[in-house]
Amino acid sequence: GxxxxxxxxYKVAKRGQDVAxxxxxxxxxxxxxxxxxALGQGPEFLTYFQNEAQLDKSGLPSxxxxxxxxxxxxxxxxxxxxxxxxxxxxLCASSPIEGQPxxxxxxxxxxIL
Amino acid sequence: LAKTTQPISMDxxxxxxxxxxxxxxxxxxxxxxxxxxxxxxxxPRFIIQGYKTKVTNEVASLFIPADRKSSTLSLPRVSxxxxxxxxxxxxxxxxxxxxxxFGAGTTVTVRA
Numbered sequence: 001g002x003x004x005x006x007x008x009x010y011k012v013a014k015r016g017q018d019v020a021x022x023x024x025x026x027x028x029x030x031x032x033x034x035x036x037x038a039l040g041q042g043p044e045f046l047t048y049f050q051n052e053a054q055l056d057k058s059g060l061p062s063x064x065x066x067x068x069x070x071x072x073x074x075x076x077x078x079x080x081x082x083x084x085x086x087x088x089x090x091l092c093a094s095s096p097i098e099g100q101p102x103x104x105x106x107x108x109x110x111x112i113l
Numbered sequence: 114l115a116k117t118t119q120p121i122s123m124d125x126x127x128x129x130x131x132x133x134x135x136x137x138x139x140x141x142x143x144x145x146x147x148x149x150x151x152x153x154x155x156x157p158r159f160i161i162q163g164y165k166t167k168v169t170n171e172v173a174s175l176f177i178p179a180d181r182k183s184s185t186l187s188l189p190r191v192s193x194x195x196x197x198x199x200x201x202x203x204x205x206x207x208x209x210x211x212x213x214x215f216g217a218g219t220t221v222t223v224r225a
């Protein structure tokens with residue numbers, strides 16, 4: 001289908017390694033969001049793009065987290081020097097314009113050993 | 114963002130109607146009420162959104178009293194496949210509240 005696609009679905013990394021998570025939004029969607037979901041909790045906002053511009057990164061937990069969307073479509077969330085507390089599901093969502101219902105991907109489950 | 118309170122869990126049986134009430138005492142004039150559904154290992158899915166009175170779509174109904182301090186999501190004749198976590202969100206949508214704030218949600222378990 002033409003939904004939001006995230007890869008990989010599962011990622012296991014050793015503490016201290018860098019990881020990159022990819023999001024392919026729905027074609028033509030202007031807005032793109034990243035959320036972090038800990039086990040048993042609701043998703044928490046990380047960052048927001050409108051086209052290639054990162055308009056809000058207030059939810060990124062530390063400077064080890066970096067997100068980009070260079071051409072206004074695919075986005076990558078990078079986590080440097082991973083720590084165990086980074087273990088979570090990372091969800092990507094997109095919407096045609098700001099304020100419209102967001103369409104979520106199925107997430108990447110990140111496990112840091 | 115207005116804070117929301119909803120039950121942690123609810124149990125039901127197939128064919129019954131499930132009603133989940135969400136409290137949002139500090140809802141602002143511009144705020145909309147939105148519900149999302151999340152199945153295990155999947156991302157949240159938009160169910161319904163409303164501002165006041167009643168909204169109905171093919172999936173659910175949303176009842177909002179006049180004071181808007183609470184809302185009730187109604188799922189008619191649930192089936193086993195409706196077992197999921199349901200989130201109530203309040204924010205300045207559809208205009209510019211892009212930071213969805215989910216909370217812990219209500220885990221609905223439907224039994225045969």
